[in-house]
Amino acid sequence: MSTSTRTEGAAAPTGPDSFFSVRDLRVRFSTEDGVVKAVDGLSFDVERGRTLGIVGESGSGKSVTNLTVLGLHNPKTTTVDGEIVLDGKELVTATEKELEKLRGNKVAMIFQDPLTALSPYYTVGRQIAEPYMKHTGASKKEARARAIEMLTKVGIPQPKVRVDDYPHQFSGGMRQRAMIAMALVCDPDLLIADEPTTALDVTVQAQILDLLKDLQQEFGSAIVFITHDLGVISDMADDLLVMYAGRAVERGSAAEVLRSPRHPYTWGLLSSMPRLGGSLDQPLSPIPGSPPSMLNPPSGCPFHPRCAFTDEVGGDRCATERPPLGEGRAAACHLTAEQKQTLFIDKIQPRLR
Amino acid sequence: MSDDVTLPAQQGSASASAPSEVLLKVAGLTKHFPVYGGFPIKRKVGAVQAVDDVDLTVGAGESVGLVGESGCGKSTTGRLITRLMEPTGGRIEYAGRDITHASRRQLAPVRSEIQMIFQDPYSSLNPRQTVGTIIKSPMEVNGINPKGGRDTKVRELLELVGLNPEHFNRFPHEFSGGQRQRIGVARALALNPKLIVADEPVSALDVSIQAQVVNLLQKVQQELGIAFLFIAHDLAVVRHFSQRVAVMYLGKVVEVGDRVSIYSRPRHPYTHALLSAVPEVSTIDEPEDRERIRLAGDVPSPILPPSGCRFRTRCWKAQDKCASEVPPLVRIDGNHEGHLTACHFPEQPTTAARDEDIVLDPALTALEDTGKD
Numbered sequence: 014m015s016t017s018t019r020t021e022g023a024a025a026p027t028g029p030d031s032f033f034s035v036r037d038l039r040v041r042f043s044t045e046d047g048v049v050k051a052v053d054g055l056s057f058d059v060e061r062g063r064t065l066g067i068v069g070e071s072g073s074g075k076s077v078t079n080l081t082v083l084g085l086h087n088p089k090t091t092t093v094d095g096e097i098v099l100d101g102k103e104l105v106t107a108t109e110k111e112l113e114k115l116r117g118n119k120v121a122m123i124f125q126d127p128l129t130a131l132s133p134y135y136t137v138g139r140q141i142a143e144p145y146m147k148h149t150g151a152s153k154k155e156a157r158a159r160a161i162e163m164l165t166k167v168g169i170p171q172p173k174v175r176v177d178d179y180p181h182q183f184s185g186g187m188r189q190r191a192m193i194a195m196a197l198v199c200d201p202d203l204l205i206a207d208e209p210t211t212a213l214d215v216t217v218q219a220q221i222l223d224l225l226k227d228l229q230q231e232f233g234s235a236i237v238f239i240t241h242d243l244g245v246i247s248d249m250a251d252d253l254l255v256m257y258a259g260r261a262v263e264r265g266s267a268a269e270v271l272r273s274p275r276h277p278y279t280w281g282l283l284s285s286m287p288r289l290g291g292s293l294d295q296p297l298s299p300i301p302g303s304p305p306s307m308l309n310p311p312s313g314c315p316f317h318p319r320c321a322f323t324d325e326v327g328g329d330r331c332a333t334e335r336p337p338l339g340e341g342r343a344a345a346c347h348l349t350a351e352q353k354q355t356l357f358i359d360k361i362q363p364r365l366r
Numbered sequence: 367m368s369d370d371v372t373l374p375a376q377q378g379s380a381s382a383s384a385p386s387e388v389l390l391k392v393a394g395l396t397k398h399f400p401v402y403g404g405f406p407i408k409r410k411v412g413a414v415q416a417v418d419d420v421d422l423t424v425g426a427g428e429s430v431g432l433v434g435e436s437g438c439g440k441s442t443t444g445r446l447i448t449r450l451m452e453p454t455g456g457r458i459e460y461a462g463r464d465i466t467h468a469s470r471r472q473l474a475p476v477r478s479e480i481q482m483i484f485q486d487p488y489s490s491l492n493p494r495q496t497v498g499t500i501i502k503s504p505m506e507v508n509g510i511n512p513k514g515g516r517d518t519k520v521r522e523l524l525e526l527v528g529l530n531p532e533h534f535n536r537f538p539h540e541f542s543g544g545q546r547q548r549i550g551v552a553r554a555l556a557l558n559p560k561l562i563v564a565d566e567p568v569s570a571l572d573v574s575i576q577a578q579v580v581n582l583l584q585k586v587q588q589e590l591g592i593a594f595l596f597i598a599h600d601l602a603v604v605r606h607f608s609q610r611v612a613v614m615y616l617g618k619v620v621e622v623g624d625r626v627s628i629y630s631r632p633r634h635p636y637t638h639a640l641l642s643a644v645p646e647v648s649t650i651d652e653p654e655d656r657e658r659i660r661l662a663g664d665v666p667s668p669i670l671p672p673s674g675c676r677f678r679t680r681c682w683k684a685q686d687k688c689a690s691e692v693p694p695l696v697r698i699d700g701n702h703e704g705h706l707t708a709c710h711f712p713e714q715p716t717t718a719a720r721d722e723d724i725v726l727d728p729a730l731t732a733l734e735d736t737g738k739d
Contacts, residue, residue, distance in 0.1 A: 070573065166729065215599065216660075217664060219660055243573070244645030244647050246647075248646075272648070282574060285578075286602070289601065289602050297581055300574035365649045
């Protein structure tokens with residue numbers, strides 16, 4: 014397992030083994046209504062060739078985290094604390110010039126909506142060629158050949174013709190393929206995919222997910238895969254980070270987290286989701302309430318107002334004390350390991366049949 | 367899926383789909399949107415064949431799911447049934463009355479019995495009206511005066527959908543997405559409808575909220591005996607909610623049947639492809655026994671749909687016959703009662719893994735072949 018082996022919040026320098034690591038990241042936006050604590054003390058590691066899945070509901074801070082990695086936040090209204098280290102290089106304090114060299118080269122990003130992420134003004138080929146020319150110094154002709162090669166790789170039919178098309182001439186699935194081609198054109202070491210298939214139909218989603226998996230085997234890059242869909246995560250991720258209200262609440266290998274989850278929020282997510290193979294008589298068990306506002310997050314454990322198991326902990330620990338996320342396979346919850354085990358087997362597992 | 371799970375479910379769905387009184391009957395329903403072009407005089411140059419020859423029945427108190435990918439005409443079908451759009455052809459019968467081309471006046475008594483829940487709870491509620499006004503207005507429009515007054519009824523409805531009745535005077539922006547969708551449900555229930563057309567009612571919501579709304583709709587359906595036409599692209603949600611399911615592709619129903627038949631014994635290649643594409647959470651330590659089918663490309667344009675069977679351009683079984691003959695939607699050998707499939711060369715009724723995966727996507731084939739070497 015390649016997830017963090019260090020204590021959360023430890024400011025110790027990361028070892029050479031960790032390719033991409035985020036340490037105690039805190040992101041705050043100042044808005045008219047007050048300060049939004051979008052990410053509050055997040056740590057994780059990703060190794061080369063591995064996929065880290067980040068799952069959470071809207072507003073849990075999963076996208077903000079990764080925009081911060083690339084320095085795509087608005088510096089005027091955002092404060093970023095903590096460490097983001099990519100291959101030994103610190104990114105939080107990096108200058109815009111240094112980041113420019115990384116973006117599209119060493120780190121690339123795939124966005125959710127390809128129609129808004131691609132420029133309607135330039136041809137697809139030119140948009141794929143642009144980062145390649147900038148980072149490798151290739152000529153226009155070489156870059157065009159490279160764009161055609163990439164389009165072939167991602168499965169665009171007639172790449173020699175389609176390279177001169179504009180994004181509006183592509184279908185939704187093809188646009189997402191073009192964006193993958195653009196992201197991979199410089200063989201990035203780290204690929205951040207932010208809900209890359211959410212806007213797509215299910216048969217096209219299956220094609221794109223398989224394509225990403227196959228391409229990762231070929232390129233060997235690390236992938237951070239952000240989604241709200243547990244099914245997609247189960248399909249894609251090696252390691253898994255469950256986020257709630259700007260914090261990681263559970264971490265482990267994808268198989269461990271999905272098969273024997275330890276945090277009440279993960280339990281809630283799993284038992285509120287209907288599955289194709291699930292029992293038809295089993296009603297869904299939703300999580301009561303709705304996600305908290307990040308302007309004024311709950312005290313203590315951010316999940317305690319919606320948690321059904323605060324009584325098991327006893328006292329008001331859940332409301333006053335923030336549970337830490339331990340090392341490695343861990344869940345940020347005050348329940349003891351035995352309690353989690355028995356509660357999961359007695360109360361949660363029967364719902365997942 | 368193990369047998370001990372499917373068997374009781376099968377019995378349950380069989381009793382649920384027992385032929386009850388038919389509430390809604392749709393036959394040959396067609397909607398073509400004209401496409402204009404030419405300069406300087408614009409003329410009709412073609413048609414988007416959004417819905418083409420769709421047959422569908424919904425029994426009283428029954429929930430029928432309509433699934434398909436975007437652009438397959440499932441939403442248009444819903445809008446035609448609620449008569450928000452004028453059908454190009456076919457026949458819509460509601461409770462034995464032909465409402466296909468009924469005028470506004472003729473429709474008035476039916477309108478209150480067919481209600482709709484929309485996808486986006488942000489754009490389907492008027493931001494300038496209070497929740498009370500929003501829920502009350504269907505009653506005002508239809509001149510309905512419930513016992514104890516309209517305001518009391520609104521409070522009852524708010525309570526029924528799990529909102530605080532004191533929030534009567536609040537505006538939609540004061541509510542979260544899930545709560546807004548509850549307001550939409552309360553509005554649909556205001557007229558005691560017999561049929562609710564729910565167009566992607568939960569797809570804009572977060573997973574944990576989605577389950578709350580699905581449970582609410584299920585409660586409404588079971589306790590008030592309201593029939594549902596549940597339109598969604600999420601196959602797992604449809605399976606959970608609907609006793610019968612119709613699968614649409616490019617304006618046509620390709621397969622329809624009770625949910626156990628559709629999800630465990632599908633016959634149409636498209637249904638197979640659709641089911642195999644759904645990403646499943648593996649919560650148990652069992653090797654997955656699901657077939658893997660990866661289609662190539664996207665859905666073709668409904669302006670020039672393929673001749674014959676519309677799925678043939680993406681189908682691995684397509685032959686000459688598929689291009690020349692439109693397959694009829696019939697019960698084929700080996701199907702249960704009421705399970706109809708429109709295919710010349712149906713698949714085996716199982717979703718178990720095949721000896722060889724079907725991968726039609728050229729990029730995937732190329733990458734996977736090099737991986738094997």
